[in-house]
Amino acid sequence: MCVHNLIYIKTSQPAVSVACNKTHLKCGLLNVRSLSPKAVLVNELITDHSFDLISFTETWLRPDEYSTLNEASPDGYASCQAPRLSGRGAVLL
Numbered sequence: 205m206c207v208h209n210l211i212y213i214k215t216s217q218p219a220v221s222v223a224c225n226k227t228h229l230k231c232g233l234l235n236v237r238s239l240s241p242k243a244v245l246v247n248e249l250i251t252d253h254s255f256d257l258i259s260f261t262e263t264w265l266r267p268d269e270y271s272t273l274n275e276a277s278p279d280g281y282a283s284c285q286a287p288r289l290s291g292r293g294a295v296l297l
Contacts, residue, residue, distance in 0.1 A: 232258040239263040243275035251278045263287070 232255045236242060239260060250258055265272060267287045277283050 226256070229256040230254060231256065234258065234260050235262050236260045237262050237264070239265055239276060240269070240272045243272050246276040247278050250276075250281065 230253070232250075232253065234246075234249075236246065239246065246260070263285065265285060265287055267285075273283050273285065
């Protein structure tokens with residue numbers, strides 16, 4: 205791990221508080237290599253596999269590209285992204 209690539213992501217309180225009795229989380233990680241043309245497929249992937257948490261790398265989203273985030277996120281999911289200030293990349297949770 206290169207500590208020079210780490211950034212702090214400011215978080216806020218979740219919009220909805222949900223009680224959960226689960227003892228396990230189903231997590232996923234995908235190097236999506238450009239989320240925009242794959243938003244519908246990503247939405248189906250999340251829905252079909254019932255992920256509790258999924259992380260995407262190389263989303264190549266701009267900070268103001270909310271329509272793609274909305275299209276990729278199934279109902280009941282919240283997203284948090286950290287796009288790079290220059291160049292390509294980014295992480296999406």
